[in-house]
Amino acid sequence: MAQTVKRAFKFRFYPTPEQAEELARTFGCVRLVYNKALEERTRAYTLQGHKTSYVQSSAALTQWKKTDDLAFLNEVSSVPLQQALRHLQAAFTNFFAKRAKYPAFKSRKKSRLSAEYTRSAFKYRNGQLTLAKLDGPLNVVWSRPLPEGAEPSTVTVSKDAAGRWFVSILCEDTIRPLDPTTNSVGMDAGITALATLSTGEKIVNPQHERADRKKLAKAQRNLSRKEKGSANRARAKLALARVYARIADRRRDHLHKVTTRLVRENQTVVIEDLTVRNMVKNHSLARAVCDASWRQMRSMLEYKAAWYGRELLVVDRFFPSSKLCSACGALQRSMPLGVRDWVCACGAAHDRDVNAAKNILAAGLAER
Incomplete structure (x- = not known):
């Protein structure tokens, strides 16, 4: 309706x-x-x-x-x-x-x-x-x-x-809501891949800030050389702002395309409740986390799902999606970030992100 x-x-x-x-x-x-x-x-x-x-x-x-x-x-x-x-x-x-x-x-x-x-x-x-x-x-x-x-x-x-x-x-x-579908998908947000789906697909992360990092650094150096209060500094500040605006516009456009596609193709989308505020405290990952803009992606999924009659489920942030075997349910003791592929005792070989996405989907559907 x-x-x-x-x-x-x-x-x-x-x-x-x-x-x-x-x-x-x-x-x-x-x-x-x-x-x-x-x-x-x-x-x-x-x-x-x-x-x-x-x-x-x-x-x-x-x-x-x-x-x-x-x-x-x-x-x-x-x-x-x-x-x-x-x-x-x-x-x-x-x-x-x-x-x-x-x-x-x-x-x-x-x-x-x-x-x-x-x-x-x-x-x-x-x-x-x-x-x-x-x-x-x-x-x-x-x-x-x-x-x-x-x-x-x-x-x-x-x-x-x-x-x-x-x-x-x-x-x-x-x-008007979209036509109902039986498809459901779990999504694991990441940095190398912006999102890994339970279907095995990995959505590329364009890393817009990284792509324009040289332009950004040049504009920032140019601004730092200008005298405060001068007209030249005002022009340099405007040039820097335009680089940032280009990055933000391209990022937003890509997120709109990704989220619209996920909502159109699936009746239920399951995501993980990420604490981005805590993640950016890791100075090694902060820049990449901000560039991925997971919070903006979640916000888009929320209102688009509400608009078009879809269901968005959120799994608890403490759910061990990466350490759990999606085949037999065995829980691994540890799973360092450097481990991207692993084999469970049951013999199932896993891609870390695809396995996490499958577990997120299963947990979301079980809790609703």
């Missing part, structure tokens, strides 16, 4: 100089309002012991706009400023529910540049998107169509470190 979900469609756009200036001003105001509201809420909680609500922060914003020092906040759309306060409220809600750390201040240099517009602050009509306070519609590259009859609920404008502008349009989309 088809389901209706909220889905974001991301497109690149090219603003005019006037639009870029207005959006940059909006980004700055959003950051200022977020940080000032966080400062006020922290002071109230520390000195007076009471929590500040969104309504109180919104009332404070109205007063800030009336002061001489912050009167410039009136020059940008009020909606992104209100949305910044809502995001701060959500951050505090997660903190008090012990789902996240205490909200941090937004850095001018490191924080993501973005502004969120709700329906009252933008107009989408006949394939043209116009934001409040801008002189005309955005020059959006519509790389794919929006759902038929789509009515966007929010629009988020952002600019990445490589200087690229993006617009993310949130709207409702109807997704």
Whole structure:
């Protein structure tokens, strides 16, 4: 049965100089309002012991706009400023529910540049998107169509470190589940092979960061030679960001292709619950683990399985998938990382990763 979900469609756009200036001003105001509201809420909680609500922060914003020092906040759309306060409220809600750390201040240099517009602050009509306070519609590259009859609920404008502008349009989309299949597959994530399947197939790991490591090192050396605060350093920093963006884009594209294929071909996908945070503490493997981006792959599998009527099962991280013989069930005492092939006492010869994938599949199907 088809389901209706909220889905974001991301497109690149090219603003005019006037639009870029207005959006940059909006980004700055959003950051200022977020940080000032966080400062006020922290002071109230520390000195007076009471929590500040969104309504109180919104009332404070109205007063800030009336002061001489912050009167410039009136020059940008009020909606992104209100949305910044809502995001701060959500951050505090997660903190008090012990789902996240205490909200941090937004850095001018490191924080993501973005502004969120709700329906009252933008107009989408006949394939043209116009934001409040801008002189005309955005020059959006519509790389794919929006759902038929789509009515966007929010629009988020952002600019990445490589200087690229993006617009993310949130709207409702109807997704139809895929036809049922009897196929099930277990997957063992790795470094040499991005994923080894219980069928014996090994999906290659492109190692995008490793492939561009020379370009990355050259860009980093070039940046280190530039004087801080100079225009040359700003250009070198942009060049470095573009190398990182290329790596991230290619990695994301490959993960989308792999996860989409797994979800389309199998009714049930079984994976292992990996603790990536602990794995990156191993300095010998940290770079390769980050390049593989297992957490991003799992996230893609989770939402795609939910969309298309598939089942994603997760096996406990302490399950000895590599040390267990998939033929007879015998448990080996140890299995060092250097051992890639081994023979069980029952006579079964195993490829370490294929054997682990078979055990992950069996364990997942047994526990559901």
